[in-house]
Amino acid sequence: MGEIFTSLQGEGPLLGRRQVFVRFSGCSLGCSYCDTRAYLRRTESCQLEAAPGSRMFIRIRNPLSVDMVIECVKLHAAPEVHSVSITGGEPLEQPEFAETLAGELKSLGMRVYLETNGFSCDLFSRIAEHIDIAAIDVKLPGTVRCSRDQSDRLIENELACLRRSSEMGIHTIAKVVVLQETGERDLERICREMPSVDAIVIQPATGQCMSELKLLALHSIASRHLGADRAMVIPQMHKALGMM
Template identity: 30%
Template sequence: MSVTTTETTTARLVEVFSAIQGEGLNVGTRQIFIRFALCDLRCHFCDSAHTWSVPRTYRVERSPGLRDFETYDNPVSLDLLLKWVQQLNVPGLHDSISLTGGEPLLHSAFLLQFLPQVQKRTGLPIYLETGGHHPQRLALVLPHLNSVGMDLKLPSVSGESYWQEHATFLQRCYKSGVEVFVKVIVSAETDSTELHQAAELVADVNPEIVLFLQPVTPLESVQRHSKINFSAPTPAQVLTWQAEMKRSLKHVRVVPQTHKLLNQL
């Protein structure tokens, strides 16, 4: 994969801020979030459609958790992003740094340069939130990651289909020894045969990998940009799906987006 000097020294951002992680294995922990712009997926349920393209500006929180944002022009240089992270890194407050988006791996060349430096300066573990469909880009940055939350996209819910890419991606994470878990968004319209396929995909790598079933949050802002009307699954659906997937997997957890329950959008 060829890259330019600009791609390695600058990034396109949406925001940098401190907050409570609302999903996956890190739920409830305090993180410094670096939200990257750009995504090559168009999931029907996406609550971050504003990250699909590059905004003219990005925002940075001055004081962790106070939402006192300042605005700056895109792109951001490597040195400046290091400065923003260090500004938020109050000693003892954060458990890790979250790379989110958008799709952070579209900035893999930049991350290859950035991650060793931010780890050295903060001492914080690095957590990647990803669509799990770019295994080649993942390979560039895997040595600098501590944990990975991989979305597994169900075609009936997301409108996207990346089964082979997901399998390769998860296999690379597992073989590297990085902590990895899988997140599957489910709605009332979920095709149960796809859940069976997802469970088998994960089990083929290791049935001990934790899989989260996350009921979709039908926000008005999401429904506006989506061509699909969807609703949250019923308790009966979720209980049935969990039981069926546990035939293949040891750990299947049902957890909603807790940051939205806390009104931390």
């Protein structure tokens, strides 16, 4: 486990909702735009925020049990909390722990928000019954350091996760991070193959300056395939606000 804290959701259509974040450590992908590089590898300890919004942290040595994580989440529980965000790193790289944690949170009446890169539809399917909201990345070619064949297999799994999530009635968000060099054809191909989702978020990589013309063009592609009411361009607002 990497850290447990309270903040406001800074990405996508749930922007501004208060969440308790449970961040897993460890991710095998090497995305060029990763903003949580400190958690690409497993960490020796977990940072627990002592009180919501305090930014005062207590270090707890890993590994934490599911029961310990639940108790940490309870410290941050409040009526204004929208949901618990299971994020990373990559939660699906610890599937048994993630599945048990999500199930326990759900049994306590908490809404569960999963953020995943969707690298394995099989692993996603194991946890899906416990998820209320799924934000699933779709990694466009060139954003992950891997071969084209590996990139194609990753995208196939991500699209399968979106399809599975939608079929199960989970509120499904597709997130597509775009770079300056992102081609319209790559997004066109993805949108053409994407199943119906509740929202598709085009997220400009933080720190990159893109023209309004380009963003409008990318938004038009997403709108044409998935609907204008579901397509949106939203940057990482928590970065702009200096929040976790």
